[in-house]
Amino acid sequence: MSDASLSYPSDRARWTGLVLLLLGLAGALGFDLYSDYRSAHASEREHVDKAARTVELNLSRSLQTTSDALDSIRDELPWLLSQQIEHQNPQLLNRRLQAMAVAQTGVRSLLVVNAAGRLIASSRPELVGQDVSQGERYQIISRGLDPALLYVTAPALSPLKTYVMSVGRVLLDRHGKFDGYVLAVLDPDYFSVLLDSVRYAPDMRLALIHQDGKVVFRLPDLEGVTGLDLRTKPDALYWQHVRSGQDRSLIEGHTPTTDRELLVAFRSIRPTSSPADKSLVVSVSREQAAILAPWRKALLVRSTLFGLVTCVAATGLLICQRRRAAYARLQAIRQADQEQAEAQLRDSEQRFRDLFVHLPVAYQSLDVAGCWLDANQRMADLLGFDSPQQLLGLDFIDFWSDQCRSQFDSAYDQFKANHNVDGEITLRRRDGRPVDVLFTGRIQRDAQGRFLRTHCVLLDISERRAMEQHVLQLNAELESKVEARTAALAQANEELHHQTRHDALTGLANRMAANERLRSEFLLMKRSLHPYAVLLLDIDHFKRVNDSLGHDAGDKVLQGVAHLLRVSLRESDLLARWGGEEFLVLLPATDMTEACLVAEKLRQAVEQAPDLGAGGITLSIGVATAGPDQLSEDDAVRLADLRLYGAKKAGRNRVQAGAAA
Template sequence: MLLSIALLLVGSSIGWNLYAEYTTTDGQERGLLVAQTKVVDKNLEHQLTATNHALDSIRHDLPALAAEQDGMASVTHRLEVMRGAMPTTRAITIFDANGTLLARSPDKFVGENFSDREYFQLAHRGQDPARLYVAQPFLAKTGEYVLNVSKVLLDEHGAFAGAILASLGPEYFYTLLQSVLYAPDMRATLMHGGGKVIFAAPSPKENDSEESAAAPDPLFLQHLKDGQATSLSGAVAPFSDTDRLMAWHTIQPAAVPMDTPLLVGISREVPALFDSWRLAVFVQGGLFVMLALTSTLGLFFRQRRQMEDARLLAAQDTKRRQAEESLRESEENLAITLDSIGDAVIATDAAGRVTRMNPTAERLSGWTLSQARNHKLAEVFQIVNAQSRETVPDPVEQVLTQGTVVGIANHTVLLARNGQEYQIADSAAPIRNAAGEILGVVLVFSDVTEKYQAEVERHRLESQLRQAHKMEAIGTLAGGIAHDFNNILAIIFGYNDLAILEKDPATRRHHLEELRAAATRARDLVQQILAFSHKAEQQRQPLQISSIIKEALKLLRASIPTTIEIRQHIASSGLVLADPTQVHQIIMNLCANAYYAMREAGGILAVTLTEEAIGPGEYGYAGLAPGNYLKLEVSDTGCGMDAKTREKMFEPYFTTKKTGEGTGLGLAVVHGIVKSHHGHITVSSEPGKGTSFHVYLPLTAQQAAPLAEKLLPPERKGKGERVLFVDDEIQIRGMVEALLSTNGYQVTSCADGKQAWEIFLENPKHYDVIVTDMTMPAMNGAELAQKILALRPHPPVILCTGQSDLINGEKALAMGISAYLNKPVPSDTLLGSIRVALDEAGKGNVAAKT
């Protein structure tokens, strides 16, 4: 009877827990979906506000620019400058009252009439100068969908004089929508108030144009009808035909009057959402059945044993009373001791069968001592690897075999009898008698689940903080980078014009050398930007911090005003075991903080790198082990910090900056990176006396892996070999044709991969080497190389790229490509690579024939 009641209570408890888990999962997911829609709302509010301000600024300056001597040229230049400062904007366009295009950046389609386009008609009908008119998603002549927003232009009499238009490209929206998806079954959709899809992530299998043309989602229509800012509903999604939980949110910034709102919808598949819950139902149900069977059998054998014990007690009553009294006292003392221990304790005999458990072990394992006694430890103490779910070797068996203390590895999970899982740490030791014989094993373990989960969550949040601040830092540096790039372009244009006009060969050569030096500066700046913005996590490796500091300071010098002097003192070339991207981020974040503190009055930004030996007991509060450390110091002569600010400076989202100038993630990210590298960071600062940060990173004795150096041959000229050259840029094709022809090659050039493939098919054995660009319309360079090598394996293929996320040097070589070159490719490098590829192909052909 009691057993039935206990099983009923256990079954009821399991059912109630499963129901509670179901409702909790549903509630949490609804909250997460609503939160993600608000993340999109906040980001789009910033984007639309910035675009609105930019259009207002151009509209305000337009009369003065048009009145200048060069007229529309000044207007076009202003559009170019504004577009360069707005990375998400594809084009800025000005129309007159009849819809004729007056000026545009990029400078195309001037003089054409666009009065039939919706974005012009909205402005023409509305004629409200304060309103931002948002058109339906539009397929531009570039072959991609853009979001067009426009504002009205009025003449001096207040009459309609035209419109100014900003065309927002898809990359920003795709990235924003993709960033709020935290599960593979999620979908995010940005819709126009008129009911058309603007962008979706992930993109559907069909073209966006087909999705945009589909009937509006009923949930979208219901959301508009309700008039609420946010709504939640579960129904069939319009594009996937699976049950989904969907959140809609209306985006209409208060600071930007819009003629129609934007709406964002984020959803999850309901089946995927409750996968783990359904698994828990099966697992806990199975365990309950096992519990019922085991309990029934255990009760049966226990009653049988009690009957046998009663018969023995009748015959040996006196002797057993004395033995039991002695045993009772011993058991009581042992039980008191074990019950007082906070860790779980299980003892076994020499055969590995359970003899004792304290209450903590009973709670964690789900077995009582009476249930577990005489069972093998592996039946009671089931442990698996948290990641692979493979069974961990029985520690008691290991102790009995080895005769020594044994500990289990990290990431070990205890599977309790009721289905609960605990992350544990434990050790097992042999129990010996006076003669040294092993009588059994004692196993001591503790529940470290909360500590383990906290550590996992900390690593996840630190990763998000690092990436978020990296993107913030890129935005901060964008203006300075654009300034430096414009200076480089001015040098290139200037010396090019001088070279064209110059008749003296020596002077002309000087002008061309200066032009080439400016182009090299531009290439180096692009490589620095790409290296900093790289998102992927990298493996830690022996790293020379001094070289990263120098590269970072070059990038900073292009980004901060000359009123701030940069001083550096690099006194160490030591190595640390670190991620280069994260170290770069430490330097950039600390220097960016120093710049902010001095941006008004100017000052000195000093960066110092030295080595320091830390002895036992020093910095013990920071957990630093004794040894040699690299000390990075970043100091400024800015406004400094008071004690209250110093206390909170490493807290996420704490900032002293104004709204829109920073997220407060910078120092939190730096602190997380330093701690993950087993280092420490300190700060000294007082109001009016500047600030100095000190970062300590442990030095490593490992040596940096040497870079393989590929030498180019001294002889680079051709011997009449036939080259198939492929690039979609006509100027590059012309330049390379002239270069190769001058150096003894016969060149056939093509504008894209498809055209090159068709020409190659006409006579596959005609060409000795193929040189192709990577990013091209119709067929990219990697696809062309695969087709050529599949048809004819031996011709060398050289792949050139400006920047591609689809391929890198390692992937290219694995495909059988002979060389992988990053643009811009110097002439000597191109000629040398072609010569090496041809020479190596010749050796391979000779070896194959012999």
């Protein structure tokens, strides 16, 4: 029987096993990659939908707040117009609109238009008198006679070459006929800040679209999509959302506006409680290529590694087969011709010697006492000798570092007992410099098992050790910088939070902070049934101070009044600048009697104060309390506002706690 027939079944089994192993590995790798693909895709769908939901919640609340403000203006308009005529003050309504525009988040200006289409009042007085009867907004609202409906008009190009959108409420006369409308022009900068706050990837695009298909705003708008009418793009992904009839859509596909494959989350936006004729739609999109880029990179790396493993395994098995075949042929030759076998053995020993001399790593052989019997040039170079012959007879322990030397005897005894050893040690070169090495050793014994010599291979790893130390140092420095940056960001966020809730001039809480506190106090009152009081304070004749002494003097009056009010209140009370020359005071757990006493105390504190830089300063104060029967935290504020106007009408410098005379 030939050698080939003897080895064939074993070789075939090895190759079969290798193929099955590689197939199993490929299957596991493919399954893992498929799982990662699905996970990445599902995760990104959740992220874009969450971002769209965040924008929807914020804009829905903002639209509702604006709708409530337009209702308030519409309700107050007859009284304000009568007051404007009675006091012959044509700016009264304009100032009221200015105050409300400042208090509304995301509103650029407020307008009142009469039935003829002429702008009769505005938070921007320079616009009063303009004829808007030919505008699209006038045409839409004048045809709609539903006072409960909020009209959301399509975006139009402003004089500043930016697209702006507006919402309005129709005005009807006592016969139910069109009598004009009140309008809020929305601020594009608010959209920019809101959309940018949820943008987490460079390829992410966010847009606001009017229900009719016109793009209101897009961030970033590198392709100039803002103002585009999607009705000219019937195959746009937006129309798939419209045709679905749902308020929420997740759509994947090709978009003609940017010629890319996208994952897009759509959300329809309406006021939280008021009906509207049209809705807005927010779209949050990411490019499919960017979403799957990390997965494709992982696919390339794993495929490359699998290919390398396959090549190494096949090459190793092939080499193993060839060596086994060579060994079998050598055995056959030895059996056939002993003399020829001895010649081949001598030739093999010479080849080994050549390999030993030219080995690319350090090699040494020690006797039973640990002294050198043999070494190659690499070993001599490692320890700083000119030739291997200089090492012969020297004790290997003399070149161990002081730290490792105490372990030599026990390590060498264990080596002789176990027949092999592997590890890392630090040696000392001839000139005293340390060198780190990785070594592996085996023991050669005779036929009776007696010790003959050791064979050890050593590899210089000093550069690798130095690199590891350098990497550790870099990691430590990076962690330190990350911690410092994290602390700086936390401080910046804290400062930003303070700035957004405090008035820059007086240092008092601003209207946003006041609204938050009013909400929390209202919820506490609902649970505890303890009333609280709201005071609205207005500096009398403050416009005269600005007109006669200038705005710097007016600012000093505001600061002085704020200081007097602050020191006259308890720590638990809230003092906020409500807008312009108006202040709001929240008195927790306070009934009407106590609130009136506090209001009178505040009025007298300002009236009796030394000169604040503008002569005598007085306050008009409206007082209201909030009880369990009220439905909203805004009820007490509106009542205090009405009573403040009553105090103004009654002659100023007084506290009004009931209906105006």
